[in-house]
Amino acid sequence: xxxxxxxxxxxxxxxxxxxxxRCDPISEHNRLYWYxxxxxxxxxxxxxxxxxxxxxxxRLLSDRFSAERPKGSFSTLExxxxxxxxxxxxxxxSSYPGPGNTIYFGEGSWLTVV
Amino acid sequence: xxxxxxxxxxxxxxxxxxxxxxxxxxxSMFDYFLWYKKYPAExxxxxxxxxxxxxxxxxxxxxxxxxxxxxxxxxHIVPSQPGDSAVYFCAASADxxxxxxxxxGQGTILTVHP
Numbered sequence: 001x002x003x004x005x006x007x008x009x010x011x012x013x014x015x016x017x018x019x020x021x022r023c024d025p026i027s028e029h030n031r032l033y034w035y036x037x038x039x040x041x042x043x044x045x046x047x048x049x050x051x052x053x054x055x056x057x058x059r060l061l062s063d064r065f066s067a068e069r070p071k072g073s074f075s076t077l078e079x080x081x082x083x084x085x086x087x088x089x090x091x092x093x094s095s096y097p098g099p100g101n102t103i104y105f106g107e108g109s110w111l112t113v114v
Numbered sequence: 115x116x117x118x119x120x121x122x123x124x125x126x127x128x129x130x131x132x133x134x135x136x137x138x139x140x141x142s143m144f145d146y147f148l149w150y151k152k153y154p155a156e157x158x159x160x161x162x163x164x165x166x167x168x169x170x171x172x173x174x175x176x177x178x179x180x181x182x183x184x185x186x187x188x189x190h191i192v193p194s195q196p197g198d199s200a201v202y203f204c205a206a207s208a209d210x211x212x213x214x215x216x217x218x219g220q221g222t223i224l225t226v227h228p
Contacts, residue, residue, distance in 0.1 A: 004157070041220055042205070042219050043216070045217070048214055048215060056215060091158070100163075102148075102160050102163065103214055105158045106157050108155075110155070
């Protein structure tokens, strides 16, 4: 499978716990994006990387959220001290840079905070 | 501020007929538009895109039309098939380094009846 891969697909955690999601982009895609989707809404942009550099972060990304892409390949999204409002699907996507290049999404990681 | 709007939450059509999904945007900086299809518990799947320098792009059964003056785009599916039943999202992007930072609409649930 050469698509965008996310792990875990589902995570149930207690409020206050930390969680980490991993994303493996399509190989050779140097852009990687994180989005969040809640029920009934479209995906919302969180942050993106070009290679290992994090170029932009949404104001949705509070201080409890941190994303890394240490070697310009896979990325992790960590949520510290989870809150019930963090329950959502976290989507990773990747692409080549520049307009006209398709952005491919992974299957998402569902987070439920109880 | 909802910069991309899909005003029809749902659409129901008969198999073989045309499905028309609509999307409006407010940000005149958007210059690249995409349609994604999404099944429950899966990530969005890219369908078709259009650059602002065009007013139509066609790929098989899918055609996207862009009316820049009206800030409106539509996706036509002809003929519609039951397998097309899913949530459809339109998304928009501005040029430059922020390419890939997509702004999504809320989605339209398409149901195609046999």
